[in-house]
Amino acid sequence: MKDNIILITLLCVGTASAFTLPLLVELPHGKLRGRDNEGYYSYESIPYAEPPLGDLRFEAPQKYDRQWNEIFDATMPPVRCMQWTQFIHQEDKLTGSEDCLTVSIYKPKNSSRTTFPVLAYVHGGCFMFGGQIEDGHEPIMAEGNLIVVKIGYRLGPLGFLSTGDSQIPGNNGLKDQRLALQWIKENIASFGGEPENIMVFGYSAGAAAVHLQMLQEDFEDLAKVAVTISGNALNPWVVQEGGRRRAFEMGRIVGCGLLSTSLDLKNCLKSKDAEQIVTAVRQFLVFGYVPFTPFGPVVEPEDATNPIITQHPIEIIKSGKFAQVPWLISNAQEDGIYNAASLLARQPNGKELIEELNSRWFELAPHLFFYRDSMKTIEEMDERSRELRQEYLGNQSFSVDNYIDVERIFTDILFVNGTKRSIDLHRRIGKSPVYGYVYDNPTDLGNFFWLAKRNDIQSGTGHGDDFYHIFENELTKPWRPDEMLISKNLIKMLEQFIQSDNGSLRYDNCEFPDNVGKEKIQLLSIKRSSCGIIELS
Structure with missing residues (x-):
């Protein structure tokens, strides 16, 4: 006993x-x-x-x-x-x-x-x-x-x-x-x-x-x-x-x-x-x-x-x-959604904020696109604002109907252009691998809906749509079956990247191209059910 x-x-x-x-x-x-x-x-x-x-x-x-x-x-x-x-x-x-x-x-x-x-x-x-x-x-x-x-x-x-x-x-x-x-x-x-x-x-x-x-x-x-x-x-x-x-x-x-x-x-x-x-x-x-x-x-x-x-x-x-x-850099297909979507929110008078840009573009554009302090004169700022509007909208006015064109300004100026330039400089000057991807698979419940406060406008793949499949946010759930698979693939990609002996990188069955030494920038395109290499001109 x-x-x-x-x-x-x-x-x-x-x-x-x-x-x-x-x-x-x-x-x-x-x-x-x-x-x-x-x-x-x-x-x-x-x-x-x-x-x-x-x-x-x-x-x-x-x-x-x-x-x-x-x-x-x-x-x-x-x-x-x-x-x-x-x-x-x-x-x-x-x-x-x-x-x-x-x-x-x-x-x-x-x-x-x-x-x-x-x-x-x-x-x-x-x-x-x-x-x-x-x-x-x-x-x-x-x-x-x-x-x-x-x-x-x-x-x-x-x-x-x-x-x-x-x-x-x-x-x-x-x-x-x-x-x-x-x-x-x-x-x-x-x-x-x-x-x-x-x-x-x-x-x-x-x-x-x-x-x-x-x-x-x-x-x-x-x-x-x-x-x-x-x-x-x-x-x-x-x-x-x-x-x-x-x-x-x-x-x-x-x-x-x-x-x-x-x-x-x-x-x-x-x-x-x-x-x-x-x-x-x-x-x-x-x-x-x-x-x-x-x-x-x-x-x-x-x-x-x-x-x-x-x-x-x-x-x-x-x-x-x-x-x-070794470095992996990315952007979402429409990263500018984070900034542009809030322009679709309706004001108490029933009008959308995007219409404010018609009368306040030269005032607000330098703040929206962060050249307020980099330009020496008001004339320089106005010229930059004029160029942006002409390049992306031509003679159109700011409205819900051309929201996609406005969103593209935010995507390019605030995200994509910097991504391209970063990859280009690092691949030319650095020695370690430089990888990049573009994510294009819209979520049903992303930042767009939270910021725009409406669901009657079709949204693309926005800021965080890939990230929130690695670090989740309850506002983006429930996930679709394809998103659950993407989540596993993204996390597995990170696991393998950390442990790789030579800095190589894969997503699912796609090998990332290393941009060092390449004549043109090559990125991996990650979509709902596929991945593949795209080349930037």
């Missing part, structure tokens, strides 16, 4: 250990405890930097170096970084916290693996909004072959305000990402991740951020491959001019007065409530949520501390001084 009791006790201890050990992880800071989510484990809201509060606001992130005397609770969902978001349907669009510099880790249960490749995810949101909690990792967890790490980083004015000098050089959101990537490289093995097999993956503004990270030569020490979905550093909304003007305008709006030095401005802004600064974003919007990136990446002065970029990305690429890692 006594032997039986001992045996039962040992069995219970063994079962408890098997249940507990995957949830307990030891780091240099101490131990943390995660959560069992049936199909996967999660370890959320782990700090990688000191909270950017008080005197640390508008400063580069400082590495988190505290010790935990007790087990750290890693079961709390991550909070959004403080933001004025487009995706709140009310006048007050403020949400999130200033204390938000954390990573969240999701590890599948797969008894056939002891370690996993790692997908480090940089979320989108125009550098203004979004967060770790926005995009669901469940499809990747269901496949069971990748650890996902989501990165929180500062947004809007708290992350990207810049005076153009060493006082507030800007790009703190990008510096947050870089510190997080260093944390992942150093610590992911403790969670069963493979530090030698890390993919840095971004969508939209997150994709542009990943491309900017790639322009650091030592990025190849942090990542094996990179993937950018519908965004890159050469899109016109990414690296902008006019940051100093906007910084001092922010100071005026929040009550700092008309200051003359950057140091005075920084000291004043540090004394203000974060909520007041972020809410002031609405004063920089001229039309709905336009421009959608009033605060984003800038070229930093060379005397900035640990700058991300001190030249425009085009000049960095031309210099050849960027990381040599």
Whole structure:
């Protein structure tokens, strides 16, 4: 009888250990405890930097170096970084916290693996909004072959305000990402991740951020491959001019007065409530949520501390001084839907917003297409606006009837042109593989319907239609059978890309062409039930 009791006790201890050990992880800071989510484990809201509060606001992130005397609770969902978001349907669009510099880790249960490749995810949101909690990792967890790490980083004015000098050089959101990537490289093995097999993956503004990270030569020490979905550093909304003007305008709006030095401005802004600064974003919007990136990446002065970029990305690429890692870049067939669809929303007077462009085109076009601060004179801006309208609409007026033509302006100017130029420059100057695809398979419930607030107009393949089959959004469900298959194929493509020894890449039965050394740009076209190579003239 006594032997039986001992045996039962040992069995219970063994079962408890098997249940507990995957949830307990030891780091240099101490131990943390995660959560069992049936199909996967999660370890959320782990700090990688000191909270950017008080005197640390508008400063580069400082590495988190505290010790935990007790087990750290890693079961709390991550909070959004403080933001004025487009995706709140009310006048007050403020949400999130200033204390938000954390990573969240999701590890599948797969008894056939002891370690996993790692997908480090940089979320989108125009550098203004979004967060770790926005995009669901469940499809990747269901496949069971990748650890996902989501990165929180500062947004809007708290992350990207810049005076153009060493006082507030800007790009703190990008510096947050870089510190997080260093944390992942150093610590992911403790969670069963493979530090030698890390993919840095971004969508939209997150994709542009990943491309900017790639322009650091030592990025190849942090990542094996990179993937950018519908965004890159050469899109016109990414690296902008006019940051100093906007910084001092922010100071005026929040009550700092008309200051003359950057140091005075920084000291004043540090004394203000974060909520007041972020809410002031609405004063920089001229039309709905336009421009959608009033605060984003800038070229930093060379005397900035640990700058991300001190030249425009085009000049960095031309210099050849960027990381040599295999790279996949993409766009959706009608990426411009994200920006154009909101023009179809009906106003209280029953008219669509698109009709406003007939009387306000020369006023709004520079904000819509981000040349407001790159042109020296009003005459230059007007000429650019005139050229765009003539090229895409001819003598037509702006109306619902020619919405598709208007949408094409947004697709080309804000997404496609930058994608082509990025591929062209990297393939000519770089040495590592450069792959690209165009996704063309409209979802039934994409961004178009949320932004246009109507379903009586046929939509094409919009911004995020492929991405949301990797990181799901409940607003896009239920999926059709073809979308479920595409989801599996896209995730398998990423798994193989991370683990490839030679940087090769496949989608389903189609091999991606490497653009390095090619006479013409070659992309993979991914459609509902097929894939194939297309060549750009």
